[in-house]
Amino acid sequence: MIRFRGALLSKSGLPRPYAQSRPLEIAALELPDPGAGEVLVRIRAASLCRSDLSVVTGARPWPLPMVIGHEAAGRVVRVGANVTTLATGDAVVLVYLPQCGACARCAAGQPWLCETGVAANRKGELLTGGTRLVHRGEKVHHHMGLAAFAEYALVAEASAIRIPKAVPPQDACVFGCAVLCGAGTALNTAAIAQGQSVAVIGLGAVGLSTILGAKSAGASCIAAVDRLEAKFALARALGATETALPQAAPRGAFDHAIECSGTLEGFELAMALVHRGGKVTTLGLPGPDAAYPLKLAPLVADGLTVQGSYLGSCVTRRDVPRFIELYRAGQFPAASLVSHRIGLEDLNEALDRLAEGRALRQVIEFAG
Numbered sequence: 001m002i003r004f005r006g007a008l009l010s011k012s013g014l015p016r017p018y019a020q021s022r023p024l025e026i027a028a029l030e031l032p033d034p035g036a037g038e039v040l041v042r043i044r045a046a047s048l049c050r051s052d053l054s055v056v057t058g059a060r061p062w063p064l065p066m067v068i069g070h071e072a073a074g075r076v077v078r079v080g081a082n083v084t085t086l087a088t089g090d091a092v093v094l095v096y097l098p099q100c101g102a103c104a105r106c107a108a109g110q111p112w113l114c115e116t117g118v119a120a121n122r123k124g125e126l127l128t129g130g131t132r133l134v135h136r137g138e139k140v141h142h143h144m145g146l147a148a149f150a151e152y153a154l155v156a157e158a159s160a161i162r163i164p165k166a167v168p169p170q171d172a173c174v175f176g177c178a179v180l181c182g183a184g185t186a187l188n189t190a191a192i193a194q195g196q197s198v199a200v201i202g203l204g205a206v207g208l209s210t211i212l213g214a215k216s217a218g219a220s221c222i223a224a225v226d227r228l229e230a231k232f233a234l235a236r237a238l239g240a241t242e243t244a245l246p247q248a249a250p251r252g253a254f255d256h257a258i259e260c261s262g263t264l265e266g267f268e269l270a271m272a273l274v275h276r277g278g279k280v281t282t283l284g285l286p287g288p289d290a291a292y293p294l295k296l297a298p299l300v301a302d303g304l305t306v307q308g309s310y311l312g313s314c315v316t317r318r319d320v321p322r323f324i325e326l327y328r329a330g331q332f333p334a335a336s337l338v339s340h341r342i343g344l345e346d347l348n349e350a351l352d353r354l355a356e357g358r359a360l361r362q363v364i365e366f367a368g
């Protein structure tokens with residue numbers, strides 16, 4: 001049994017400011033040794049995403065109590081039986097959807113929709129079954145099979161992807177969600193072709209990663225669209241060829257529109273920005289009850305394609321190493337996606353910055 005500290009959420013929906021209501025308790029936790037198909041990872045860096053905020057607000061209900069956090073990098077310190085792809089000492093990126101390789105969707109070549117992995121995630125359990133975290137003798141759930149806002153995480157082998165040890169963990173952690181979702185959507189789901197034009201709506205870390213993916217794909221025009229002009233300079237530095245406020249973005253002008261804002265307004269704008277025959281891809285995940293009145297006649301008459309993108313349609317064992325190599329080649333500057341570096345004890349204040357739109361990724365750096 002190993003004892004350590006982690007960010008425990010016992011009740012969702014507490015009021016802001018979180019610096020006062022303190023929804024996340026830095027608690028003493030316990031984990032057993034890894035079982036078959038599992039590894040114990042010492043977390044070196046983890047970053048805060050809006051999906052973590054949705055757990056805290058209760059906008060997306062999860063079983064509680066839970067240690068949250070789903071975007072992290074670390075080092076394998078113990079391996080269980082039957083683990084074949086990882087060894088003690090390996091540097092890893094943790095990914096929030098373990099891909100089982102055996103369910104109907106995995107067999108169909110769509111592991112980013114893994115049925116077994118998503119079922120385990122929804123129960124707050126590991127892909128290998130059940131929970132392992134313990135707090136004061138009571139079981140604790142794992143957020144997205146990871147529970148990464150902690151000094152250690154016990155995860156299924158499929159949740160950890162080996163990377164070169166030379167990659168700094170504070171850069172590597174954002175490849176577990178932001179880069180997979182953003183760059184993966186541009187390269188895999190939307191499949192932007194050389195010379196095509198794309199509008200990216202919403203310039204958080206995922207939207208900026210989408211710009212990186214569009215640039216890598218060879219897009220000739222990348223328009224970065226957001227309500228905050230303060231975000232435009234970084235978007236241009238990462239590859240945007242033009243920037244615009246939503247009301248000024250040219251309608252009917254683009255081959256692709258990729259919605260990264262997580263709002264109905266962003267999706268409605270994406271529908272307006274593509275020309276006839278264009279493709280709209282949405283990955284922003286608004287609230288589960290959000291609905292958009294899609295008009296079918298224009299969809300048919302204009303020959304539009306409208307699709308969702310989950311995990312950037314990524315095969316994690318293929319795409320994490322692929323994107324890390326682009327990082328090492330200087331094409332995916334992950335550090336640009338990070339606005340703050342914090343300690344585990346600073347998480348509640350970091351939630352306030354995230355809720356108020358004052359941060360990109362905020363990376364928790366762990367000692368050791």
